[in-house]
Amino acid sequence: MDEFNNRVTLLKEGSESKGPVIYWMSRDQRVHDNYALLYTQKLAQERNRPFGVVFNLVTDFLNASFRQYDFMVKGLEELEKELRVYNIPFFLLTGEPAEELFRFIESRHISILVTDFDPLRVKRKWKKEVGNRIQIPFHEVDAHNIIPCRYVSGKQEYAAHTLRPKIHKHLPEFLTEFPDLKKLKNTEAFSSDPVDWKSVHREINVDEKIGKVDWIKPGEYSAHQTLKEFLEEKFENYAADRNDPVKDAQSDLSPYLHFGQISAQRAALEVKKSGGNPESEIAFLEELIVRRELSDNFCFYNNCYDSINGFPEWAKVSLQHHKNDKREHTYTLGQFEKAETHEDLWNAAQKELNATGKMHGYMRMYWAKKILEWTKTPGEALSTAIYLNDKYELDGRDPNGYTGCAWSIGGVHDRPWAEREIFGKIRYMNRNGAKRKFDIASYIQKHDG
DNA sequence: ATCGGCTCGCGCAA
DNA sequence: TGCGCGAAGCCGAT
Numbered sequence: 414m415d416e417f418n419n420r421v422t423l424l425k426e427g428s429e430s431k432g433p434v435i436y437w438m439s440r441d442q443r444v445h446d447n448y449a450l451l452y453t454q455k456l457a458q459e460r461n462r463p464f465g466v467v468f469n470l471v472t473d474f475l476n477a478s479f480r481q482y483d484f485m486v487k488g489l490e491e492l493e494k495e496l497r498v499y500n501i502p503f504f505l506l507t508g509e510p511a512e513e514l515f516r517f518i519e520s521r522h523i524s525i526l527v528t529d530f531d532p533l534r535v536k537r538k539w540k541k542e543v544g545n546r547i548q549i550p551f552h553e554v555d556a557h558n559i560i561p562c563r564y565v566s567g568k569q570e571y572a573a574h575t576l577r578p579k580i581h582k583h584l585p586e587f588l589t590e591f592p593d594l595k596k597l598k599n600t601e602a603f604s605s606d607p608v609d610w611k612s613v614h615r616e617i618n619v620d621e622k623i624g625k626v627d628w629i630k631p632g633e634y635s636a637h638q639t640l641k642e643f644l645e646e647k648f649e650n651y652a653a654d655r656n657d658p659v660k661d662a663q664s665d666l667s668p669y670l671h672f673g674q675i676s677a678q679r680a681a682l683e684v685k686k687s688g689g690n691p692e693s694e695i696a697f698l699e700e701l702i703v704r705r706e707l708s709d710n711f712c713f714y715n716n717c718y719d720s721i722n723g724f725p726e727w728a729k730v731s732l733q734h735h736k737n738d739k740r741e742h743t744y745t746l747g748q749f750e751k752a753e754t755h756e757d758l759w760n761a762a763q764k765e766l767n768a769t770g771k772m773h774g775y776m777r778m779y780w781a782k783k784i785l786e787w788t789k790t791p792g793e794a795l796s797t798a799i800y801l802n803d804k805y806e807l808d809g810r811d812p813n814g815y816t817g818c819a820w821s822i823g824g825v826h827d828r829p830w831a832e833r834e835i836f837g838k839i840r841y842m843n844r845n846g847a848k849r850k851f852d853i854a855s856y857i858q859k860h861d862g
Numbered sequence: 863a864t865c866g867g868c869t870c871g872c873g874c875a876a
Numbered sequence: 877t878g879c880g881c882g883a884a885g886c887c888g889a890t
Contacts, residue, residue, distance in 0.1 A: 571872055574882050656884065704883065727870055778884065820883070828882055831868040838869065840885060850884095865890085876878085 416592060417452050417554070419564045422530075425544040425551040432522035433457070433603045434464040437514060437543075440531045441556040441673035442468070442488055443633045444495040446591045449529040449554035454594065456525055456552075463603035465502035467517060469510045472616055478623035478804055480770055484631040486617070488674050490610050491632040500597040502605035507616055511542035518547055521603075529673070530555035530562060532713035532812055559678045559702055560587050562709045569714035571725075572826045576707050584702075588681055623805060626770045629668060636675035639665055644687045651693035655700075657851045658773035659859065664697070668771070670705070671808035677701055707826065708816035718815045719799055721792050724823035731829070731837030732791045738834045742787045746797050749784065752861075758844055758853055759783050761861040763801070768860070770807040775850070777802075781821030782842045786835055795822050 436453040444450065450466065457464035468489060493503045506513040518526065528540060530553055544551050555561035560583045570576040629635075643664040654662035669675040680701055684694055717723035724732070744754055752763035762776040772780065781798045788794040798818045803809035819825035822839070829838035847853055 572882065575872065699883090707883085725870090775884070817883095826883065828871085829869045830885070831887085833886090840883095842885065845887095846885060863890100866888095868886090870882105872881095874879090 416589070417448065417455070420448055420555050420561050421452060422553045422555075422563060423550065424528075424540060424553050425547070427548050427550040429460075429524045429549060430522055431462070432524040433462055434460070434525045434527065435518070435521075435523045436464070436466045437526060437528040438466050438468045439529055439536060439539075441529045441676075442485065442492060443636075443674050443676065444492060444499070444501075445594065445633065446676035446679045447529075447556050447594075447673075448591075449527055449556040451592055451594060452552070452554045453527045456527065458595075460524070462524060463502075463597075463600055465504065465603060465605065466496060467504040467506060467514070469506040469508070469513050470613065470617075471510065472507055473618045476620070476804065477810070478620045479617075480623045480625050480805070481807060481809060482617050482619050483625040484629075484668060484807055485672050486610070486613060487631040488633065488672055490608075491634065493608055495633065498596070499594060500599045502603055503608070504605050505608045505613065507613070510539040511546055514543045515546040518549065523549060525550050525552065527552045527554060529553070530557055532562060532709050533810070534716070557673060557677070558706050558709055559681060560584070560706065562706065562713050565706065566710055566714075570707060570710050570826075572828075573703055573707055576710060577703050580703055580706060588678065588685075590682065591676075591678070620804075626768075626807070628769060629665065629771075629807070631668075631672075631674070633674045636666070636669035637679075639669065640675060640680055640683055644683060644689065648684070648687070648689045648693050648697070650690075652690060652696040653692075655696060656775045658776050659851050659855045663774065665771070666701075667811075667813070668807035671811045671813075677705060705813060708812035711816045711819070711825065712812040718812070718819065719795070721795055721823060723819055724825060727829050728824035728837070728839060731832070732823075732839065735835055735837040736790060740787065740789065740835065743789055744787050746800065749787075749797055750801060754783075754787065756783070756844070757857050757861060758847060761857040761859075765860040766801070766805045770805060772806065775847075776856075777817055778821050779842050779847060781818055782836075782840075785822045785839070791822060795819070798822060 434453050434457040436450055441447050441449055453464050496503045506517060526549055560580050565579050647662055651662055654660045670677055681698060684697055712718040715723045742755055752760040754760055762772055762780045766772040784798050785794040795818055802814045820827055824839045827840055830840045832838050833841055
């Protein structure tokens with residue numbers, strides 16, 4: 414029994430050689446507070462072997478845009494430097510994961526492979542393909558969730574209220590300080606050459622039209638700075654203002670959390686240490702822990718997390734029942750993307766997304782609900798919302814995004830509401846609700862002025 | 863400003 | 877088997 418208990422899953426048994434232990438980093442792109450890296454170090458030290466980190470860059474990952482690659486790759490550049498401080502070798506591979514990992518493991522005589530947990534299909538497929546080709550033991554560590562996804566629940570949870578008690582039950586055991594990453598002695602036996610980042614940038618094959626943004630700096634260091642500033646400057650009013658898209662009240666941590674440049678557990682620990690406004694603490698930890706980890710639960714246990722087949726039965730039946738309802742407005746993907754609807758509030762949200770790579774949380778719900786209202790079918794609505802989310806959001810392709818779209822359009826984790834046109838029993842949202850909550854005119858002015 | 867009804871099903875108490 | 881209650885709401889009544 415140690416701190417890795419229940420965080421580690423043996424994906425594949427195998428026979429160890431005598432070579433180095435390697436952490437195939439994927440979702441958790443950080444040096445500090447990373448249980449996958451700490452576990453790799455532990456395995457290596459117990460066996461008195463060297464260890465290192467490998468990252469495989471897929472150059473056209475699910476249509477990622479330049480904005481997202483730039484954020485990730487700059488984070489990796491910083492990661493390489495920070496690993497060097499600890500004398501931990503870092504290797505960057507590019508190409509098909511199964512092929513690249515297999516070749517790397519063979520040529521370097523790797524003895525054990527460790528990776529991090531990710532509920533998304535494409536990551537699970539890569540792991541399966543890698544596992545099929547290697548003969549060494551293959552471990553997976555949930556370094557992303559505070560309570561490991563596989564451990565907190567063995568099934569798809571119905572709603573936040575069914576997962577919440579399970580999380581809270583385990584928090585005293587899991588929400589604890591991290592063990593230290595130990596600095597290694599410099600060793601010639603297992604070392605890496607510096608990565609040629611210029612050539613990496615040339616290899617990336619992405620949509621350059623979605624440019625980088627300058628309001629947020631990528632990397633682990635900036636992630637910690639952002640957390641610090643949030644606690645110092647915004648935390649007091651977080652509970653009161655977080656749902657007001659005109660106020661700058663949110664933590665802005667989601668891009669960092671998505672790429673694993675900061676650990677949610679670190680954020681939770683710092684919030685508790687700071688002892689700020691108790692209402693803000695409750696509200697923030699609810700979003701940071703319960704809702705985030707509910708998203709991982711949904712994507713891990715529901716293979717249809719990005720299709721209408723993943724919706725609950727009552728929602729599927731109800732949407733089906735209303736599929737022929739007359740739509741007053743319908744728009745094509747291109748019209749949505751260019752923010753060319755009849756409604757200035759919706760257009761402002763899309764423009765916020767296009768320009769900044771981050772739409773406010775309240776507006777993400779409103780935005781997706783209107784896409785349902787203004788497309789021909791719920792299936793088209795869902796794929797439109799996911800396409801735009803994944804293309805423009807800095808935290809695109811995150812379980813949070815898929816789950817948010819499924820909540821808005823498909824009633825996932827929600828309850829049925831009074832039946833109405835198009836929506837059926839799916840919770841409705843409209844401009845009046847937004848008007849009650851915040852100053853619509855200033856939001857529109859801010860993003861569409 | 864605030865309240866109840868809307869509507870389904872999970873999970874716990876009994 | 878019954879019952880309370882739920883990820884961010886809407887609407888009409890008071």
